Amino acid sequence: MVRAPYFDKNGIKKGAWSEEEDKRLTAYVERHGHPNWRQLPKFAGLARCGKSCRLRWMNYLRPNLKRGNYTQKEEQIITDLHKKLGNKWSLIAENLPGRTDNEIKNYWHSHLKKFSKGNENTPCDDELKCTEFERPMEEGLSGDSHHILESSVSISSETSYSEDNNSPSFSSCHALNLCKEEDSVASWETFDGLSSSFWTQPFISENALSDQDYFPISSYGTEPFFLW
DNA sequence: AATGATGTCAACCGCTATGTC
DNA sequence: TGACATAGCGGTTGACATCAT
Numbered sequence: 071m072v073r074a075p076y077f078d079k080n081g082i083k084k085g086a087w088s089e090e091e092d093k094r095l096t097a098y099v100e101r102h103g104h105p106n107w108r109q110l111p112k113f114a115g116l117a118r119c120g121k122s123c124r125l126r127w128m129n130y131l132r133p134n135l136k137r138g139n140y141t142q143k144e145e146q147i148i149t150d151l152h153k154k155l156g157n158k159w160s161l162i163a164e165n166l167p168g169r170t171d172n173e174i175k176n177y178w179h180s181h182l183k184k185f186s187k188g189n190e191n192t193p194c195d196d197e198l199k200c201t202e203f204e205r206p207m208e209e210g211l212s213g214d215s216h217h218i219l220e221s222s223v224s225i226s227s228e229t230s231y232s233e234d235n236n237s238p239s240f241s242s243c244h245a246l247n248l249c250k251e252e253d254s255v256a257s258w259e260t261f262d263g264l265s266s267s268f269w270t271q272p273f274i275s276e277n278a279l280s281d282q283d284y285f286p287i288s289s290y291g292t293e294p295f296f297l298w
Numbered sequence: 299a300a301t302g303a304t305g306t307c308a309a310c311c312g313c314t315a316t317g318t319c
Numbered sequence: 320t321g322a323c324a325t326a327g328c329g330g331t332t333g334a335c336a337t338c339a340t
Contacts, residue, residue, distance in 0.1 A: 072308045073333060084310075086334095108325060124326075125309065160328060175329075176307050303339075310332070317325080 083117040087126055091116055095123055096131050129170045136168030140177060148174060149182055 073085035083091075098114035104127065107120035116123060129135075140148075144166055151162045159171035159178075166174065 072335080073310080086308075106325080120325085121311090121327095122309075128327090129308075157329065171328075172308080180306055301340085303337100305337075306335085308333095311330085313328085313330100315325100315327080317323105319321105319323085 077117070081117065082119050082122075084122070087130075091118070092126070092131060095127060099127055099131075125172075129172045134168055135170065140169075140181075144169070145182065148178060152178060152182070 075083060075085040075088070077083055087095075094114050094116055098110065102113075104110055104124070107124040110116075110120055111118045111123050114123070118126075147165055148162060151158075151165060155161050157175075159175045163169055163171040163174050
């Protein structure tokens with residue numbers, strides 16, 4: 071379901087990622103972080119452009135990503151936030167731990183868009199007449215996550231992105247009114263693993279091997295890669 | 299069973315925002 | 320302050336899957 075791999079005129083590989091490339095990118099980012107996406111493929115031994123590496127990591131390889139079906143809560147949050155924010159997929163994604171902007175965008179276009187046209191009801195309302203707890207909750211949205219829904223429904227009309235607190239976590243907290251006292255603890259603790267330190271601190275995997283172990287350049291397949 | 303239409307989603311492209319010199 | 324480099328965002332594309340005829 072993806073583009074077939076090919077090389078452009080500059081020798082940059084495009085299209086679907088191979089398992090080997092995924093391993094290389096994952097291993098490199100886990101060990102060194104990604105201070106410079108443009109340089110990263112060179113050092114990771116990938117024939118990709120930095121942009122492609124970043125996208126692959128962000129949308130597919132990074133830890134804590136949720137795959138698979140969306141919960142009704144997630145659908146509701148997407149619907150509500152889209153009403154409020156429009157196509158600000160990255161902002162919406164900040165409020166859905168484990169989901170990427172790209173994934174949400176795709177999901178919106180393929181699942182939710184139709185419900186927004188002349189119909190204020192969500193798929194939940196239309197198809198299932200569900201209650202909030204009818205469907206089992208998935209990891210990451212369990213426990214007190216109903217607070218999120220309640221909050222999201224009542225998003226403030228003055229969605230604010232505070233100048234004093236410009237971290238995405240705090241901004242999205244405001245966007246959802248999640249910082250109301252009664253909501254903040256439970257909701258935000260749920261997001262904690264994703265919200266701050268992971269993206270601001272270099273990630274060192276416990277299992278990370280040495281560069282030598284991970285990048286035996288001489289044995290790196292038949293695909294071309296940058297030399298340095 | 300064959301074929302065309304539609305849905306899905308990973309990946310690409312181009313633009314803008316931000317940071318650095 | 321302007322130029323350049325880089326990161327990030329949102330729209331679009333392309334190929335496979337599924338559905339309808």
